[in-house]
Every structure is written in C-alpha cells, then in structure tokens.
Amino acid sequence: MVVTSDLRTGSVFKSGNDALFVQRILGQKTGRSGMVTRFRVRNIVTGQTSDIALDAGEKFEEVDLDIHQMKLSFVDGDTFVFMDQTSYEQYELTRDDLGDNTGYMSPDDDFELEITFYDGKPVGVTLPILVERTITYCEPGVKGDTSGKTFKPATLDTGIEVNVPLFCEIGTKIKLDTRDGTFAERVK
Amino acid sequence: MDIDILCKVVDNFGDIGVVYRLARCLAEREDPPRLRLVVDNLAAFAAMDGAVDPAAAVQDVHGWELFSWAAGDTRGEAGEAVRSAFRARRPRLVLECFACGRPDWLEDILFGPEAEPSLIVDVEHLTAEPYAADLHRMPSLTRSSLARKALFLPGFSPGTGGLLMDRAFAAALERAREEDGRRALRRRLLGLLGSAGTGPGAAEEGFWVCVFSYERDYSRIVADLEAFGGDRPILALVAAGKSQACFRRAWEARGSPFPASFLPFLPQEDWDAALAASDFSIVRGEDSWSRAALAGRPFLWQAYPQEGAHQLIKVEAFLALLKPFFGAEDFAPLAAAYRAFNERGKDSPDERGLESIGPILASRGSLEGGFRDFSRSLSAPGDLAANLMTFLREML
Numbered sequence: 001m002v003v004t005s006d007l008r009t010g011s012v013f014k015s016g017n018d019a020l021f022v023q024r025i026l027g028q029k030t031g032r033s034g035m036v037t038r039f040r041v042r043n044i045v046t047g048q049t050s051d052i053a054l055d056a057g058e059k060f061e062e063v064d065l066d067i068h069q070m071k072l073s074f075v076d077g078d079t080f081v082f083m084d085q086t087s088y089e090q091y092e093l094t095r096d097d098l099g100d101n102t103g104y105m106s107p108d109d110d111f112e113l114e115i116t117f118y119d120g121k122p123v124g125v126t127l128p129i130l131v132e133r134t135i136t137y138c139e140p141g142v143k144g145d146t147s148g149k150t151f152k153p154a155t156l157d158t159g160i161e162v163n164v165p166l167f168c169e170i171g172t173k174i175k176l177d178t179r180d181g182t183f184a185e186r187v188k
Numbered sequence: 189m190d191i192d193i194l195c196k197v198v199d200n201f202g203d204i205g206v207v208y209r210l211a212r213c214l215a216e217r218e219d220p221p222r223l224r225l226v227v228d229n230l231a232a233f234a235a236m237d238g239a240v241d242p243a244a245a246v247q248d249v250h251g252w253e254l255f256s257w258a259a260g261d262t263r264g265e266a267g268e269a270v271r272s273a274f275r276a277r278r279p280r281l282v283l284e285c286f287a288c289g290r291p292d293w294l295e296d297i298l299f300g301p302e303a304e305p306s307l308i309v310d311v312e313h314l315t316a317e318p319y320a321a322d323l324h325r326m327p328s329l330t331r332s333s334l335a336r337k338a339l340f341l342p343g344f345s346p347g348t349g350g351l352l353m354d355r356a357f358a359a360a361l362e363r364a365r366e367e368d369g370r371r372a373l374r375r376r377l378l379g380l381l382g383s384a385g386t387g388p389g390a391a392e393e394g395f396w397v398c399v400f401s402y403e404r405d406y407s408r409i410v411a412d413l414e415a416f417g418g419d420r421p422i423l424a425l426v427a428a429g430k431s432q433a434c435f436r437r438a439w440e441a442r443g444s445p446f447p448a449s450f451l452p453f454l455p456q457e458d459w460d461a462a463l464a465a466s467d468f469s470i471v472r473g474e475d476s477w478s479r480a481a482l483a484g485r486p487f488l489w490q491a492y493p494q495e496g497a498h499q500l501i502k503v504e505a506f507l508a509l510l511k512p513f514f515g516a517e518d519f520a521p522l523a524a525a526y527r528a529f530n531e532r533g534k535d536s537p538d539e540r541g542l543e544s545i546g547p548i549l550a551s552r553g554s555l556e557g558g559f560r561d562f563s564r565s566l567s568a569p570g571d572l573a574a575n576l577m578t579f580l581r582e583m584l
Contacts, residue, residue: 016333027325030498031313034287035338036323053326053339055287055310060331079463 002062004037004054008179009100010126012044012116014061019044021124023099026051029115029136040099042125049096066117068128074107078106082115082122090117091122098124103160104131104178125177134173141169151183189221189580192279196288197229198256200429204232205475208456209253209283210311212354213573221281221577224273225249226291228257235453245270252542260293262416267293281580282308297336307583311576314342314351314474316506321347325579340579342572344481344509346494349576350569351478356457360464361483373465380458381449394421398462398469399479400476401431401490404532406438409470412546414445424448425462431472468552470545484563486548486555503530513565514558521547522555 004014011022026038034056042049068081070091078095080102093115097101104127105113108186114126138154151163154177164183173187191214195207204227211223227233234240239249245259245266253273260270271293278297284290287310290298290565300304308330312323320343328337342349363369374392397413399406413422428451439448454462463469463479469487471480480487487508491499507523514522526541548555569575 015329015331020329027322029315029317029319030494031286031315036287036310036312038323040328049242050327053323053328055328055339057289057336058328058330058331078565128504 001059003060004056004058005035007037007039007054008126010116010124012063012065012118012124014063018046019063019118021089021097021099023049023096025100037178041128042096042099044118063118065123066120067114068117069112070115071112072105072107072109082125083111085112092126093122097122100181101125101127101178103156103158103181104133104176106133106158130175130184131178132173133176135164135168135170137170138164138168141172189219189222189281189577190277190279190345190405191221191281191283191580192224192226192290193285193295194257194290195225195227195282195285197227197232198286200459200473201232201236202473203286203288204229204236204523205456206352208233208236208316208517209352209354209475210283210285210573213352213571214577215250215252216355217573217577224255225252226255226260226294227258228291230254230256231386236456238455246273257291258491260291261445271297275533278300278304278571279306280304281584283311283576284308284315285311299330301333303332303334307580307584308335308337309340309348309576309580310337311340312342315502316344316509317502318505324348338583342478342568344506344566345569348569349579350572351482351566352572357460357464357479357482360461361456364464364483370465373461375416375461377458381451391421391423394423395468396466397422397424398427398431398466398471399424399431399435400427401472402493403434403468404490405538406431406435407441408543409545410435410438410442410445412544412549414442415546416549417446422446422454425466426450427459428453453574465568468545468549480564482566484556484560486552488529488545488548493530493532495559496529499530500527509564510558513562515554518551518554518558521551 007013007022009022009025013020020041020069021044022039023042024040026040026146028035028037036053036055038053040049040051070084072082073090074079080093080098082091111128115122116126117122133156135154136157137151150166152166153161154164154168155161162181162183175184175187177184193207193211195204197203201277211225214221214223230240230242234242241247241511246269247254255270259266274294274297310328320341323339324341324347326339328339330337340349342351354439360373363373371392426432426448432450436450455486460479464483467485469480471477473489473492477489491502503526507526511519525543525548
C-alpha cells in the first residue's frame with residue numbers, strides 16, 4: 001500500500017481497476033487534521049486526466065511497475081526520447097506523460113532517471129529529489145540579501161519559471177526540489 | 189437516507205463538538221436521515237451530552253445509533269454487536285469528519301470481498317482561506333471503485349459549504365437580539381450557573397465577556413478589562429478548559445477586579461447561549477469561532493497553534509474576510525489585536541500575552557455594526573446541513 005503522502009509527480013497508484021499516474025501536484029493545504037493535496041492524475045489506460053484531492057491518510061494499492069534507469073537523450077517538440085544505458089534502446093514519452101517533470105530535466109544532464117513501465121509501455125519518469133538547473137534570466141541580484149526568505153521569479157535553462165531568492169543572478173546554478181518545484185539551495 | 193458519521197477526537201472537545209452539532213442539524217431537517225455515529229472518545233461526547241453512556245459499545249442517543257470506534261475491533265460480544273450492525277445495514281454514505289480515517293472493522297466492510305457501493309465524504313475543518321472554495325465538492329479517491337470519495341468544505345464565503353446553524357442556537361440568537369429576550373437569556377444562564385464562582389455584582393445588565401482560548405498569559409487582557417470596567421459592571425464567563433486556569437491566575441493576581449464566573453463544562457446548548465448573550469467574546473478553534481461569527485458581536489479568535497506559526501495564515505485569511513465590513517480606523521486595532529493574539533509558537537500558560545484588547549473595547553460601538561453585517565453575510569453560502577444533503581443527493 002502507498003499513502004497519499006508518498007505520492008509525488010511521476011508516482012503511479014491504483015484506484016479500483018484504474019492505474020493513475022500523477023502528472024502534477026496542484027497544491028496542498030495544511031490543517032489540524034493533516035494535509036490535503038490536489039493532484040492532476042492521468043489514467044494510464046484511457047489517457048483521461050482529472051483533478052482530485054486526497055487527504056493524507058488515504059491508502060492505495062501499488063501498481064506492478066517495471067523501473068529502468070535511463071538518460072534523457074534528446075527532445076523533439078513535445079516528445080522526450082530516453083535511452084536505456086544498458087541496452088541502448090530508446091523510449092519516447094510525451095510532454096503530457098511527463099507532466100511538470102519536463103521542467104526539471106534536460107538532455108545535458110549527467111544524472112540517470114527512473115522510467116516507469118506499465119504493461120511493457122513507458123508511462124512516466126521519477127526524478128532525483130534534487131536536480132541542478134541554471135538560471136537563464138532573472139532581475140539583477142540584490143547583494144547582501146542572503147536570508148533566502150524573499151523571492152523573485154527566474155527562468156531556468158529548461159524554460160520553466162520558478163521563484164528564487166533575491167541574491168540569485170543569471171548563470172547561478174541552483175538545486176530544485178522536484179517534488180514541488182521549489183528552490184532548495186544555491187550550488188556552491 | 190442513511191448516513192454514518194465518523195469522528196476521532198484529536199484533543200479537547202472541538203472535533204466532537206462540531207460532529208455533535210452536525211448530527212443535530214441533520215436530525216432537525218424536515219426529512220431527516222437515519223444517523224449512525226462512530227466515535228472514538230465517548231467520554232468527550234458524554235461531557236457534551238449527558239445522554240451518552242461513555243462505556244457502552246452500542247447505544248441509542250436521541251434516536252441516533254452510537255457506536256464505539258474501538259469496540260468494533262475487539263473480540264467478544266461488544267465488538268460483534270458493532271460489526272454485525274454494520275454488516276446488517278451496510279454503509280452507503282459515510283461522513284469521515286476532518287479526514288479522521290476509518291476503523292479497521294469498517295475498512296473490512298467497505299473494502300472487503302462483500303463490499304457494496306458507498307460514498308465517503310471527508311467533511312473538512314472550517315477555514316477562511318480561499319482554498320475552501322477550491323476544494324469544496326472536489327472529487328477524491330479510495331483504493332476501490334466501489335467506494336467513491338469527495339471533499340466537503342465548510343466556509344464563510346459563497347462557493348463553500350457554509351456554516352452549521354442548529355435550531356437551539358438560532359433561537360438563542362433571536363432572543364439575544366431583543367433587550368427583554370437577552371435579559372431573560374442571561375437570567376436563565378445565571379440561574380443555571382448558580383454558585384459556579386460568580387463574584388458579587390454579577391447581573392443581567394452590564395458587559396458580559398465570554399473567554400475560551402488555548403493556554404496563554406492573560407495579564408494584559410485582564411488589565412484591559414479592569415480598566416474598561418471602571419465605569420460599567422463587567423462579568424467574565426470563563427469556560428472550562430485550558431484557558432480557565434490561565435485567566436484565573438491573571439485575574440487573582442490583580443485582586444479579582446471584576447466578577448468572573450469560572451464555568452463548569454457546559455452542555456453545548458448552554459455554552460451557545462452564553463456566547464449569544466455576551467457583548468464580547470474571546471474564542472478559539474472552530475465551533476466557538478463559527479458561533480461567535482454568527483452571533484454578530486465583537487470577538488477575538490485564537491486559531492489552533494500550528495507548527496511554523498501556520499495559524500497566522502489562517503488568521504490573515506479571516507481578517508481579509510472581515511476587512512470590508514469595517515472602516516479603516518476600526519479595522520486597524522482589531523487586526524492588530526488578532527495578530528498579537530495569535531503570534532505565538534506554542535500553546536502554553538507561559539507564553540507572554542502582550543496583546544491589548546483595550547482599543548477594541550473602546551471602539552466596540554462602531555465595531556458592533558461591522559460584526560453584525562459580517563454575520564449577515566454568512567447566510568450567502570447557505571446552511572451547511574442543507575448544502576451537505578443537497579450534495580449527497582447529487583452524488584447518489
């Protein structure tokens with residue numbers, strides 16, 4: 001069994017006969033009774049997407065999945081092509097398949113990813129919790145503000161926009177938390 | 189319609205208080221559903237309603253079937269009685285209050301090999317945050333396609349599930365609006381309290397203050413009330429619970445400067461009447477917060493202290509809802525008092541309380557209009573019980 005708090009972008013879980021792939025975490029709210037998380041999920045079989053809200057304690061069946069270590073080889077439009085580092089076979093996933101994870105990876109990355117297979121087909125990817133990305137655009141850095149508590153928008157080398165502390169500049173390498181897309185730390 | 193309500197008491201009486209009121213509101217409807225309640229802390233329930241036997245695994249209370257959460261997981265007669273009741277009449281509509289989860293024996297019935305279609309609705313905590321409207325009526329999931337699930341969010345604004353309004357509280361508010369009715373309400377309360385510590389000078393007239401918060405230092409608030417009471421009689425009704433000893437300590441340290449009644453634990457309807465009859469309230473949590481808001485009189489709310497001072501987000505959200513109902517001059521001291529009252533990292537009698545309610549008391553005349561208008565706005569989302577019944581019918 002997996003509980004809601006185990007789920008992240010790229011997770012696959014079962015509700016009834018449906019295998020559901022977590023495309024995006026839309027938001028979380030905390031209260032006395034714990035967290036409620038909103039997810040965008042895709043039914044792996046039908047392809048249908050829907051938005052749902054799960055409270056922290058709900059349990060789900062795990063899905064029988066195969067995991068293969070791969071690297072992102074190249075991106076062709078909305079298609080992301082991954083290569084198995086052992087067999088050198090290539091597998092394709094679409095931007096829809098990958099959800100928010102498209103913003104956290106690039107063919108230039110050294111790290112390997114876990115590609116999830118269901119019924120022999122690739123259905124999603126699991127990234128390391130922290131990935132390194134480079135800021136390609138942001139407003140100039142504010143010297144002296146090292147608190148990391150005030151943020152500004154920044155565009156990353158993958159094209160997505162995230163909030164980073166004021167001291168960051170164009171070219172700064174940062175670590176990004178792939179669970180929720182938040183800034184984790186500056187790479188030293 | 190048959191509805192099963194699940195309640196787990198996390199601490200104090202807030203959870204069971206809301207669930208009890210929810211059950212009463214559902215039972216008061218013209219076409220009332222048949223109710224079964226499963227509660228993990230019957231002693232807490234019994235404190236609120238004397239008809240509840242804290243030792244009984246299965247009992248009938250006001251026509252509702254009441255079951256002990258834990259008894260169902262035990263071997264022996266009591267456990268079998270609980271399980272067989274739910275096997276004989278399988279749950280179709282389950283209200284899982286505050287995401288409290290489900291007892292193992294009920295999981296077996298809902299998800300086991302003999303499971304039948306059911307709908308589980310997570311009735312969440314009250315919040316003023318905008319996400320209440322986003323999450324309200326949102327679909328959720330369980331591990332089985334037979335057990336559908338959805339969320340239901342109470343709230344102050346249109347697009348949410350609204351607030352509970354039971355007949356007894358509505359009647360108390362109605363009485364409190366007229367001078368004679370208010371005096372009669374106060375007379376009844378004073379008679380009910382008897383010798384519950386009411387000091388000399390307590391009367392039907394005068395300025396009544398209800399006090400019910402988490403543990404805190406009350407020195408400043410007692411001093412403010414003392415100063416305010418210089419030219420008018422004051423009576424503080426201090427609820428049983430965490431804040432009573434804190435208030436008493438500060439009150440005694442200042443030489444018991446005004447009459448105060450240190451209340452025993454009151455049944456829900458009597459506590460509601462005390463809130464309705466008061467001129468100013470200090471409330472906490474959820475149920476008393478919503479009652480104070482509906483009462484339409486000035487009040488200060490202490491949110492449940494959370495890690496990382498997350499309660500401040502909830503307080504700011506509530507202040508954002510209040511703001512349009514007040515002029516800038518009145519709102520500034522009100523907001524300052526709310527923030528100061530909630531800026532604390534823990535729930536402890538040693539947490540210094542520097543918040544002043546003096547400015548609020550001084551401008552209570554103009555604040556009353558704002559709180560009254562705010563309470564009227566709360567009818568916009570509609571009554572929670574009615575909204576919930578509509579939602580359940582739609583989902584079926």
